[in-house]
Amino acid sequence: MTRSFIGVWLVGVLLGGVAHAQSPEEEWGGLPASSSVPQPPPPVVEPPRPPPLNAPVLSAPTSGTLRPRAEVLSRARPAEPRNDVSMFGGSALGGAGKRGQAVLLGFPLISVRALFGLTERFDLGVGFDSYYFLMNEPRVVARLGIARNENWAFGATLEGGYAFFTQRAPRESRGSRWLTGRRNINLSPALIGSYQGSSARAARIFLELRYTLALDTEPYATDPLVGVPPGVLPGHNVGLKGGAELPLSAKTSFVFLFGFDVHGRAEDSVVMPSASLGLVTSL
């Protein structure tokens, strides 16, 4: 009970912290890119009234200022930077010192990621995946941008982690191993392709094909008298995920992912769907 409470509290703190880190103008309820809207121009001094003619009489404005027309406002706004902060797309962060973070809440996993740009094409970072604290896996993440143009990006990632399970493998029935297909040591290369439109707020759509080598360091005999298995038992999973990063600003996006994993171990679920919702930011 205490452990469950701590878990719920930690999730709350985690998400609360993310929300708190947003600047007021970037609150989730705010209008997109409201911070970049320029202030209206200063009031225009009314010109001297012309001498009366037989011209038609126009009604006078009701206030002492002139409201700028919409097209004028649009022309006055400076060009918006495009959101290039991608944590799940095929492009790297884009240079040394750049960074990005993501938090995902979903099924079967909750995840956090932090990436740091080392070069134009290469990011390195850390992450943490958890099946609601029944499986907890700190991970190391590397991403390589292989090719990109203005809209398309193609990259590869490699993630590796050590998972800690609250239950030992033989004592678990349909638990975190069955759901996630993961074991004690997991190594996951993936290929990612993504597309982003040209506009400043264009969504970044991505598709990821991932293979996971899951090494079980506590294997057990799944059947009576079949023998004690070797100390490390490999397992193989393949997953396909798609989703989109939906920019809220130049630095922050909503993200959602849907997909499924196919698990190679007989004792795991054959196919497990996954879904996540979260936030990507470079703040």
Add this chain to the structure above:
Amino acid sequence: MNWFKRSMVVGAVAAAMSFSACVPDGKGASARASGSLALTNDDALVYAVDSDNNELIVFNASSREVAQRIPVGRQPARVIIAGDDTAFVTNRGDRSVSVIRRGDGAESTRIAVGVEPTGMALTPDGKTLLVVSATALDQTEQGLLTAIDTGTLQKKWEITVGEEPRAVAVIAGNRAMVSLYKQGAMVEVDLGKGTVVNNVGQSIYDAANATRISGSASIPGGGGLSTFRPRAMADLIVTPQGDRVFAPVVWAREDAIARRPTTAGGYYAAGGPCNIGAVATAGIVTVDTSASPQPQVDDLTSCFSTGTNSDTKDFPASTLASNASGAQPIQGPTVGVLDPTGEWLMVLSRETRNLAFMPAWKRTGTNIDFNSTGTSIRSVENVEGHGADGLAVSKDFTRAYVYSQFDHQLEIFEGKGADQGARIEKIATVTVEDRSNLSPELKQGRKLFFDAKNTALSSAQTNVACSTCHLEGREDGHVWQFPDGPRQTPALAGRHLLSTAPYHWSGEFETLSQFNVHTITERMGGSGLSTNSAQQLDSFIDQLPLAENPLKTAMSTEAELRGKAAFEKAACGTCHTGELLTNNTNADVGTAKLNVTNPDNGLVTRNGFNVPSLLGVGRTAPYLHDGSQLTLAERVLSNVGDKHGTTSLLSSQEKDDLIVYLKSL
């Protein structure tokens, strides 16, 4: 970055929680062999003790041949192998432990212990051998736990641990658990201090009967309000971490049993724990021992159908279903082992001659449907031999060995295939030449006595053997609430049954044949034995040896002689007379029970109870037909109205002497 830091803290905390959940507390001494079988550390040799032949049989595991036959003491019961492959054998009929070094053709020495030694365990460092004996040398009420230095082969200490200890297992924290066979209880022993620190018998009972004890009025989904108590706790199986022990038991129903027609399986089929099995149903008691021992036992009254015992529990179902759908009947669990990783529990049942496999830490998985069947057994393999009481698994967990005493044979099972195609096959049977002088009639009678699968004896709904209640031909100390009244299981061993007609507590059966027909057909639901088989069974029962009594000596003590005089003075000898200490008549001793659900019937209220023999009475507690007096002292001192002997004539000293005399019989 604050949230990022927090997320890292989350990970660290979660990882710490994961670690803390997995750290075992200390070590135990796990055995992958139990009972009459053991394997050398390299798995090259299989050792089996043969009780009829008084030998340690050495099999070559690869050639599957008998390599050696080494004489040991009388009635060798169990064998255990030390780290240097020294074999220790408990000689049940010789109050000793034989020591046999690997490669030797004879025992090196013999160590004296208590009476009827059986279970053994080695401490994890291999320096101490623990041996339990059914009784001490100077009393019958308490058994012994003896610690022996395996280097010097000298006793280090010896303590009494309760009534009739049978098995011992070393658990984490330099402690041991000892099973009390008849009581179905366990005691915890501090090996450092050599003291008993805990008895978990009551907490096992309370867990098994939680609903009834809590006073719940009705149970949705069936199951009734029966209560059950464990007995026949023959073995203790400890995990490699020493954090859990499993004990095979037989659950015995305590509340009133209704009469059922033979077509419904006889009235021993009148409802077992969770409506599984019969009034006596095989089971497993789990006790977690990482800290103070905590029983993990299903609530047998409320049953699985109420959700109280969900399939998310992390211990095996407490019943080994005797008639669950698709399963083999299981009765008479005798010994068990765990695989070397401690995840698969295997229980060998003598009376149904099979080997059950189940996960040790969960009740789900392939072919396990706890919610429908109430059991967590994965598969059951038939064993051919009768009297199976030895089980061992190879280090690589690909082979299981079973030794059967009555057929003197070793059966070897091997796992084949993997995953969906995994199966178990018997690959060999090695039979040992029987050189004992037991008659064929007695051998066949013994097989019948211990047979719960023979439909001539027992119905498919009942699956009980004579030995299910008359444990080893003795008794189980249980009082059954039968339709004719409360009836304690009487001891058969050493009572020379053929000479003590009539039979039953009410004495309504003039011949043993009549009694057999009634018990086998009406109670056990069997179709009935042939005349020849009935004679074999009767012959075996008649020749069962008396339980050994350390107080029975060639020369009576002065107190015993005074007690014998008191026995006559109180007119005990009027009924308990002759060589067998019974006049084979009925006597009213004022103990009839009328205000219970199943009151004593008219036969006994009119005629009294059949006078039982007093031979070996010191080891047959509790006493009287309803088990209402727990000790002989209680029996002698609480005799209201002199209805059961004129004990009022005796002085306190004479009563004490009388008790001493009774214990010496």
